[in-house]
Amino acid sequence: MRKPVISVCVTTYNQRDYIDLCLRSILDQQVDAEMQLLVGDDASTDGTSEVIAALVQEYGSRVQHLVRSPNLGAFENMCDLIGRAEGDFIARVDGDDYWLPGKLARQLAYLKCHAGCVAVFTNAVTVDEAGKILGHFNDLGDVQLDLAALVRRGNVLNNSSVLFRNGNQYAWLERSEQIDYQLHLELVRNGQLGHIAEPLAVYRVATRGSMVAASNARVRELYWQAIQSVPRDLVNDADYAHGLADFLRRVLFRSIATRSLALLRTWVARVYAVSPYGRVRMTTLVAANTLRMAGKMLVAYISFSGYEKNVLYRH
Template sequence: MDTRNRPKVSVCIVTYNHEKYIRGCLQSLVDQARNFLFEIVIADDCSTDNTRCIVQEYARKYPDIIRTFFHEKNIGPAKNYVFVHEQAVGEYIAHVDGDDYALPGKLQMQVDYLDSNPECNIVWHRMRLLNVAKDLLVDDLIDISSLPKTRFDRGDILRFITIGMNSSKMYRANVRDFPLPIFPVVDYFINVEQVGSGYAAFVGTEPLGVYRVGGGVASAGNLTRIVLRDSFLYFLSKYPKHAKDIGVAAFVLFVAALKNKQWSNVRLFGSVVLKTFRLETMSLILSSRKMVSMLKLPVDVRR
């Protein structure tokens, strides 16, 4: 590709049966004010509703911006995520799920931050949270001024699992590629690897996107939790110096499962807690409580 025409940013979108939401997602991105070239790369995972037609409509309307991929067989969200990010050619790569959408200023603020902070490999922003069933839109619980730190390294991501939401992420293309394990990967695994020897951060104090409540670890089925367990064990072997950080993450999920009487998950994460327990783990758990509380979904929007 002629580097003069290379987009500064690739916005990657995964979508499946999002006919109610994909139009809003795409419109929120093409409307972004910016001083750089960008592309939208969207992969539809064999939707059975009208999603494909809407995506095609936008591709015809914005042919210089939107590139589309339509899977003829459903490959699942994890493989579709990896696939669409592999197609990106921008210097920076952003991710937005097809049922979420961006707020004004998102792309420009994140690009400016990465341009000005060369050691930052991942930049997130705060999100607003939308519960459609309750017709309720609220801000997340993250108080930037009260964060225990402003730069998050690999240990922090291992410990807290989800710091920034997936649809708020932008990262450098040069950290995109890493060895994949034999099990499916979720955003937690990808963030741990992509942060590398640099750091992740929030771009500012204001929400720059909207997340529809109902996805992610908090509401996903047991398969996601199995993948998390496998990720913990994988990283315990690969990054043994971070055993205490992995132990904190496993302990938090173990306690949540115990509280909710989810006995299969108690066994799932209990085995990791036993493998990762260190004397310093308990003090680290206590010192992490404030951050953990800020990463929860507000009670009002929980399903």
């Protein structure tokens, strides 16, 4: 096979019910570019390996099936795949998500037209484990984000939708366990991140094995580490404080959902300890962020019907 233009990296572990759809949605992309598909099968035991093996028989060398033994874990599995990627552009996908027609062609054209962007994401349709449509991943629209904007808005980008330029793998290869937001904050230091408003991927919410569902406290701690990893000389006090306010608003919503006042107290203390603003000004920022988000949710609930009112991550 000729040197690929696009390398697609897929991680999977015990996702027998989803992996066929995921891989076919990639292989069926109509794009005028040579594609390399790398599948990291992390020692699956539920029949996932057999599903992938059948696709290898069907598609031949278009699918490279890497069976791990022993289990690497999701992050190391993806790091290894990205380290093997040979394409000029690299995409990554979780094995329980999938793409919609036209995704890769749109993103490849986008990056060729926007030299200042190191990566481009798309919106995504959110579904449950059974595939029922729930709503949209975000409400960002067609935008380009710099570091300041990403710090202010928080984690709103769908990681299974990304296409980035080769040469930016360091975001995955230089760290241990981290969440998507950390990777995005690393990428944006090299250039802007584009976002296409149209949903061109499908994201499964809180599936079994999901880190967000199974280890919410750990995800919150990693999210905090991501914010703190941004060098303070790269963002001004206002951007940093707004990022802290957005984080604390998320904690507030979580504490209400779980009825845990202790959770809120713990994080109020940690946020206020590093805030560049005093308690009154910081409290005002958190209140404004919370009211703005609650207002957007209320407007969506009143104005829209069906899944259009459900947005997983509002900015």
